[in-house]
Amino acid sequence: MSPNFSIAEENYIKSIYNLQQVNDAVSTTALAEHLKSKPASITDMLKKLQAKGLLLYNPYKTFRLSKEGIKAALSIIRRHRLWESFLVHKLQFSWEEVHEVAEELEHVRSKKLIDKLDGFLGYPKFDPHGDPIPDTNGKINIQQQLPLSSLPLNKQAIITAVQDQSSELLSFLSSLKIVIGTRLEIKRRLAFDNSLEIKCRNRQPVNISEQVANAIQVNPL
Amino acid sequence: MSPNFSIAEENYIKSIYNLQQVNDAVSTTALAEHLKSKPASITDMLKKLQAKGLLLYNPYKTFRLSKEGIKAALSIIRRHRLWESFLVHKLQFSWEEVHEVAEELEHVRSKKLIDKLDGFLGYPKFDPHGDPIPDTNGKINIQQQLPLSSLPLNKQAIITAVQDQSSELLSFLSSLKIVIGTRLEIKRRLAFDNSLEIKCRNRQPVNISEQVANAIQVNPL
């Protein structure tokens, strides 16, 4: 008897989950931006989610999902990622265009459908973006994390975190379109300074220093 | 630029389409029953649909979809029937349990998704219930209708109508679990009385008289 949430609620739950993966707790403004809505609307929904026991929330403070909320989030994320896999592997959608469609499909709430789809796809462990797919029970493969500098040559990996107090590095990387979630591999390792030539999907390779590579955490696929 | 309808609107359009297939025009009460809602709610929506040019409607009279409305209906029905096919043929859902899930999937409005799904399924002409699937342009195969008595041996067909004033025949047939929509084929034709041995899917064959076979209209697959 897993409870049923409205589409709006599901979107909030998923967004909060995604944001708190990065920052541990979420602010009203951040969530409003993520959902392209207004802070006042967020407050409305926070109260509803808290009343349902999905959210740990004190007025004027940041908030995060409860155990229950995380369970709900993982089930929504499972649906999303399985549909993305279906779209790419069965319907030949390209990697970039699946998100929007999966965003709609994920709201079809039939456990049987999703479990059958999972089987049809061969119980994939990762979606086409390299993100892990939670299993029927909501268990998600803990992402193995290592510094980019220790990633073997030509092995694909996803950026999971960037160690950076100043956020200078973060903005440098994001100017290169390298952000958390970006999939990349190392094409070359230059011996004289240990700098790396990295390649993101279909983009031109870029060169980064050993120090930067040490600060980037990745999850090998 | 096909216009986008809300889920509620789509459900109304589809129900009106289905009802007017039987009766040519639809009444407020009939639609309310079909949608499990109340007549007053129907009136509300009728005004909206008329304002959008989807409905031919005069207050206190029966109504029907406009050209535009039929076009919209066919696109929704296309989605529904393709998803039903997917569920049965790819995910091994049984024939009876697909409707509910397809009811949700049909509201995912991505033409590209549906056209790709169509290709993935091999451009099926009929859904698992035997109902015809409209093509990308909304063209639907007109159901060829003939009396069961003229159906060739071993050719599958779907019952589309039963000619019966008294409804005595209808209740007799439904006691045999033979209703509109039932899929069957003729296994034997007995020469001495022209009675037929018919077989429905995985059930035991039953025998029906020539008169009954004349009253049953079918659509060969």
Next chain:
DNA sequence: AATAATTTTTAGGCAAACCTAAAAAAAATA
């Protein structure tokens, strides 16, 4: 044709999910 019964619409409300503008609280700064 007049009246009764049924069907449909109108009127007024409700809940969900959003919004803007103003008030309150928290955080940053002088």
Next chain:
DNA sequence: TATTTTTTTTAGGTTTGCCTAAAAATTATT
């Protein structure tokens, strides 16, 4: 610490889609 700035919440409003109860129109019956 006091003040300013930023963030969050409250108050009140909108739209969509539904509801009930009463009024109006249509249909059926006498």
